[in-house]
Amino acid sequence: MKTISNFSLKKINSFNVESIAPIAYFPSCIDDLITLSTLGLSSFYILGEGFNTLLVENESPIIIKPEFKGIEIDEQADCTIVKAAASENWHEFVGFCIERGINGLENLALIPGSVGAAPVQNIGAYGVELAQYCQEVLWFDFETQSVIQYQHKDCGFAYRESIFKKKLKNKGLIISVTFCFPKKWSANLSYAGLDHLPASASSKDVMNAVIKVRQSKLPDPYKLPNAGSFFKNPVIEYERWQALKSKHPTMPSYPQADNKVKIAAGWLIEQAGLKGYKVNGVGVHEKQALVIVNYEAASGKHIADLALYIRRQVEEQFNITLEPEVRAVFSKGEYNLTEYKNG
Ligand SMILES: Cc1cc2nc3c(=O)[nH]c(=O)nc-3n(C[C@H](O)[C@H](O)[C@H](O)COP(=O)(O)OP(=O)(O)OC[C@H]3O[C@@H](n4cnc5c(N)ncnc54)[C@H](O)[C@@H]3O)c2cc1C
Incomplete structure (x- = not known):
């Protein structure tokens, strides 16, 4: 497993503050996670892309930064099932779906961060939350060294909340998220900023409008x-x-x-x-x-x-x-x- 000592986090936290991790682990397969769970780490932090993280001190705890990649699509009669690995970039994943005519996540475009962090606070914007389309979360449990499937009903989703932030905090990590997108779709234009679009707007039209509004309202974390x-x-x-x-x-x-x-x-x-x-x-x-x-x-x-x-x-x-x-x-x-x- 890739491991780096004295790892600077300055470029991977969107507040852009300096903080050094004594050691950072980059697991990319189940064997790496098993190895990690045998180390008996007492305090650590799982870092996605650092867009929802404030590193308060100049030294951080041990960092675990998952590097799980890949997207799988399974076409079914009335819905499309898409499984995305935790370290895929969220906005790129949204674009990937919309380009293929898989509708549903367009209102969540341009939310910065990783797919793996998205269920943690049940990301939401413009009248849509991740929970609406999340079918299952694949979780690695450190104690039992096993992979557990959390179905939607077991994820404890609420406004900016989930079981991953509460009961399961520091007990394991998210490997992938599976979504179910019904083929019957209509645009959600309920929010101000989208209500000028016609009811016939495509998911790509909605995504582009969301991007435009977000860029005009929110400061760009890169600037x-x-x-x-x-x-x-x-x-x-x-x-x-x-x-x-x-x-x-x-x-x-x-x-x-x-x-x-x-x-x-x-x-x-x-x-x-x-x-x-x-x-x-x-x-x-x-x-x-x-x-x-x-x-x-x-x-x-x-x-x-x-x-x-x-x-x-x-x-x-x-x-x-x-x-x-x-x-x-x-x-x-x-x-x-x-x-x-x-x-
Ligand atoms: C400009 C801007 C706009 C934003 N707009 C929105 C918005 O509209 N709606 C919204 O909901 N959020 C918004 N956010 C917040 C942020 O985009 C989300 O919280 C996003 O999910 C963070 O992803 P990340 O990978 O950067 O998470 P990080 O900051 O790296 O981590 C966030 C949390 O997730 C945990 N985590 C990360 N990966 C895993 C994993 N694989 N397994 C288990 N736990 C994990 C971390 O331990 C931490 O608790 C915005 C942020 C910025 C900077």
């Missing part, structure tokens, strides 16, 4: 280092939402199941007066307040400090606690940013 939305959009009880809405009638809100309402974290940050705020070379993006941008190669710690400051300000003003979407990685492993600070 302005960032990890997309830093916080999740909070989901609150209807009664609490009513009280807030009466004070802030313009607050954007999205009704959910179970008598709950999702509100826009970006709006809360903007209302707290932090849009465009900058400190220590890090800032809240001028157009999109949910995105923290590393303007001047600040350290991961400066980014974490700003995130916690934003959280406190929103808490003070709205009594709502923002939960980070970005994974915070310290030298001893991945922790919730706030738990680590507190202890």
Whole structure:
């Protein structure tokens, strides 16, 4: 198995901060995973392409970076089954499907990262989530050294959530993801920015429109280092939402199941007066307040400090606690940013 000591992660985290891994393993087959599981590693971090990862310290834990490649297609009467290996690039995979007339993932175009990370937070955009098409996740379990098939119903998918982020965290890794795309398809144009398209739009038209909107709204991580939305959009009880809405009638809100309402974290940050705020070379993006941008190669710690400051300000003003979407990685492993600070 490819192994590198003192491995710099600067080029594989989209905040572009320097952090050195004492050792990085690059498993590319099941035998490599069996070898890894016999090493008894106590703390490590599984890294995809680093677009949802904040390396807080100059030293990272041991890194496991899977290198599983390949895409398989199985045509069936009423659907197309596609299995993609974890280390395929997500956006290229979306393009691969759309070019072959396999429709479904067009609204998820241009989300940066790997296929293997996509189920972890159940990536979503423009009214579609991965969970909608994910049939099965192939998982390698370190303890039993075996491959386990997690069917859709066992993946615990919810808004930016899955079993892989919770119960299974650090217990193994995703090898591949299998999707089921029904042949009967119609474009999902429910989101603003897509509603100008005709109902007859092809999946390629939708994908191109999504790319255009995303490029106009979000800072390009290759030019302005960032990890997309830093916080999740909070989901609150209807009664609490009513009280807030009466004070802030313009607050954007999205009704959910179970008598709950999702509100826009970006709006809360903007209302707290932090849009465009900058400190220590890090800032809240001028157009999109949910995105923290590393303007001047600040350290991961400066980014974490700003995130916690934003959280406190929103808490003070709205009594709502923002939960980070970005994974915070310290030298001893991945922790919730706030738990680590507190202890
Ligand atoms: C500009 C920008 C826009 C974005 N827009 C969106 C968006 O619209 N919607 C959205 O949902 N997200 C969005 N994101 C977040 C990001 O694209 C996704 O979270 C993506 O899935 C990250 O992939 P990655 O490979 O870079 O993950 P990483 O940052 O490398 O890892 C993320 C998590 O997945 C785990 N992981 C990675 N690979 C594996 C594996 N094989 N097995 C087990 N665990 C694994 C890691 O341990 C970590 O917990 C955006 C990010 C950026 C920078």
